[in-house]
Amino acid sequence: xxxxxxxxxxxxxxVTMATVGRIAGVSQVTVSRALSDPxxxxxxxxxxxxxxxxxxGFVPNALAGALASRRSHLVxxxxxxxxxxxxxxxxxxxxxxxxxxGYQMLLSETGxxxxxxxxxxxxxxxxxxxxxxxxxxxxxxxxRRALIGADIPVVELWDISESPVDxxxxxxxxxxxxxxxxxxxxxxxxxxxxxYADDERARRxxxxxxxxFAALTGAEVADSPLHGAASLGAGRAxxxxxxxxxxxxxxxxxxxxxxxxxxxxxxxxxARGLSVPRDVAxxxxxxxxxxxDTVPPLTTVRVDRERLGRLAAQQLLARIEGTGTTETKYxxxxxxxxxxxx
Amino acid sequence: xxxxxxxxxxxxxxVTMATVGRIAGVSQVTVSRALSDPxxxxxxxxxxxxxxxxxxGFVPNALAGALASRRSHLVxxxxxxxxxxxxxxxxxxxxxxxxxxGYQMLLSETGxxxxxxxxxxxxxxxxxxxxxxxxxxxxxxxxRRALIGADIPVVELWDISESPVDxxxxxxxxxxxxxxxxxxxxxxxxxxxxxYADDERARRxxxxxxxxFAALTGAEVADSPLHGAASLGAGRAxxxxxxxxxxxxxxxxxxxxxxxxxxxxxxxxxARGLSVPRDVAxxxxxxxxxxxDTVPPLTTVRVDRERLGRLAAQQLLARIEGTGTTETKYxxxxxxxxxxxx
DNA sequence: GTGAAAGCGCTAACAT
DNA sequence: ATGTTAGCGCTTTCAC
Numbered sequence: 001x002x003x004x005x006x007x008x009x010x011x012x013x014x015v016t017m018a019t020v021g022r023i024a025g026v027s028q029v030t031v032s033r034a035l036s037d038p039x040x041x042x043x044x045x046x047x048x049x050x051x052x053x054x055x056x057g058f059v060p061n062a063l064a065g066a067l068a069s070r071r072s073h074l075v076x077x078x079x080x081x082x083x084x085x086x087x088x089x090x091x092x093x094x095x096x097x098x099x100x101x102g103y104q105m106l107l108s109e110t111g112x113x114x115x116x117x118x119x120x121x122x123x124x125x126x127x128x129x130x131x132x133x134x135x136x137x138x139x140x141x142x143x144r145r146a147l148i149g150a151d152i153p154v155v156e157l158w159d160i161s162e163s164p165v166d167x168x169x170x171x172x173x174x175x176x177x178x179x180x181x182x183x184x185x186x187x188x189x190x191x192x193x194x195x196y197a198d199d200e201r202a203r204r205x206x207x208x209x210x211x212x213f214a215a216l217t218g219a220e221v222a223d224s225p226l227h228g229a230a231s232l233g234a235g236r237a238x239x240x241x242x243x244x245x246x247x248x249x250x251x252x253x254x255x256x257x258x259x260x261x262x263x264x265x266x267x268x269x270x271a272r273g274l275s276v277p278r279d280v281a282x283x284x285x286x287x288x289x290x291x292x293d294t295v296p297p298l299t300t301v302r303v304d305r306e307r308l309g310r311l312a313a314q315q316l317l318a319r320i321e322g323t324g325t326t327e328t329k330y331x332x333x334x335x336x337x338x339x340x341x342x
Numbered sequence: 343x344x345x346x347x348x349x350x351x352x353x354x355x356x357v358t359m360a361t362v363g364r365i366a367g368v369s370q371v372t373v374s375r376a377l378s379d380p381x382x383x384x385x386x387x388x389x390x391x392x393x394x395x396x397x398x399g400f401v402p403n404a405l406a407g408a409l410a411s412r413r414s415h416l417v418x419x420x421x422x423x424x425x426x427x428x429x430x431x432x433x434x435x436x437x438x439x440x441x442x443x444g445y446q447m448l449l450s451e452t453g454x455x456x457x458x459x460x461x462x463x464x465x466x467x468x469x470x471x472x473x474x475x476x477x478x479x480x481x482x483x484x485x486r487r488a489l490i491g492a493d494i495p496v497v498e499l500w501d502i503s504e505s506p507v508d509x510x511x512x513x514x515x516x517x518x519x520x521x522x523x524x525x526x527x528x529x530x531x532x533x534x535x536x537x538y539a540d541d542e543r544a545r546r547x548x549x550x551x552x553x554x555f556a557a558l559t560g561a562e563v564a565d566s567p568l569h570g571a572a573s574l575g576a577g578r579a580x581x582x583x584x585x586x587x588x589x590x591x592x593x594x595x596x597x598x599x600x601x602x603x604x605x606x607x608x609x610x611x612x613a614r615g616l617s618v619p620r621d622v623a624x625x626x627x628x629x630x631x632x633x634x635d636t637v638p639p640l641t642t643v644r645v646d647r648e649r650l651g652r653l654a655a656q657q658l659l660a661r662i663e664g665t666g667t668t669e670t671k672y673x674x675x676x677x678x679x680x681x682x683x684x
Numbered sequence: 685g686t687g688a689a690a691g692c693g694c695t696a697a698c699a700t
Numbered sequence: 701a702t703g704t705t706a707g708c709g710c711t712t713t714c715a716c
Contacts, residue, residue, distance in 0.1 A: 071711095083427075127416075690711105
């Protein structure tokens, strides 16, 4: 009745591998082996150890394990925002792939600024992740230096670059903008405008769209920058400004930097009693799951976010295991999906 | 030229506090002190240490620090899905509050099953978080046991219970359903239906709505369960099934388990040329940012997700520091927002 | 198949 | 103000 009751009065007595071993009648190392590679331990021993684990509710200390083995089984992921639907499916796929391989994702938001990102990079590196994922290809010099010094695989996701820190998985945002412009012209539109979020990649798509559209038609492209994140309301306001201004007087097509903004444009048109695409046409970006169900269904640029996330994770894992390639750029492209809104 | 060049041929030479100390001419502990509490170190020493840190690109090893101090400055967060907008703002607020206090959030998705959650709980506990956040109040017995054994503060968010593992921050889903029913009846609706996602809390809101509406009007409430996650398409399909079935023949009001589903119902009504709320009225749930911008603006149940997330983080942090209360339930309530859709 | 010893890079006492 | 000594709870290496 007093068994072992002597020294658990202070703090909750910590259960370690040594505790489990004592109960199972083996040493601490054997417990370690039983948990990490059961085949290295005799069946009977294994049974006793497992019983002791259950009896004590032992939870291994991954901190100590990582410190000793220099493998944390942690992969860092830095994204501008987790509330942004644009990245959600990609992060989900990335995280799932990691989990399937026995890794955990340490996710943080960095906002839009490179300085905040650099701070987050350092913070994450202090946890000794086995690899890191960054969004986009623009990073501060300090962040690049820290990353290189960490000597771990690093993937830059959602964009491509000729000089990644390590390797990148994404697509060309400029090409996507150009493709949208070419589609718009092919559809017969001769007036165009852009509604875009305040985001570096969105600006690149916008610039490419505008210059390509102008080159093809000679028409200048009006634009309406969104303040803050893309949202239904921001999209509505964007189209509203365009419609009330000189840019889109006689109708035309509006290229939006996200499907959410495009959905807002659709709502604004609906509220004004305008017919889409007759009075104003809308092209989105991203092909979110809802794009097919809007009224009318949204013409948009599809990016396979699941595949981006999965490939990034796979390549990272391969490099962690040392079986990776030396490829530095994976361009997964995009696809223009013509539905009814443009 | 050959300075220190002797033993960095194998793997990248690890920079530790000892390395930094050697360069700065102090011992390893002094480096530790300089970094954790600069006031404990002489100004000159501090300068030399900082110079050495910069020169070497030293990044502290938080694994070792956590192991030695038994404080990881890590807080676990388990949510059903990160792609679900319902939780996004709450997680964001939760994570931001933690970051401001010097903690990092270790976020994982658990899906809907308690078994998957239990597995995630164990995995997270192995990282020795200083606290943990769980979504909802339904957990497996094993998960509860592990959590209690871990002896850390645990908050259950987004719902309330009389017997939380530690404490909970949320609101009553049943009351929210009842409030929606009362509002619907007060608006004069005598026929109602529910579109709901396959989620325990959504089912509770639906059941409470249905029984209250029936009690008040004598009318039975039809329902349309969504398969899988709520989405625009699922909401459209939900209303479609209701409209084509017997349940909502002569019009009435539809209570949706999320604003996204409600937005889908709006889209379906629009596609069918139905007027909202005249032909069919719609009540959402959540008051997402877009609810005010739909056409017509969405009548919905507001839940202050930011406040939920912030309060959960604050209480967790207070308990970590030992300054917390022993309160076990924070009911933050909800508010019915009457706009134009019902 | 199992154990003993060393050490991962820090922090927490306790000196001085 | 700074250093010394002991761990934290594991994995790795080498013995047996």
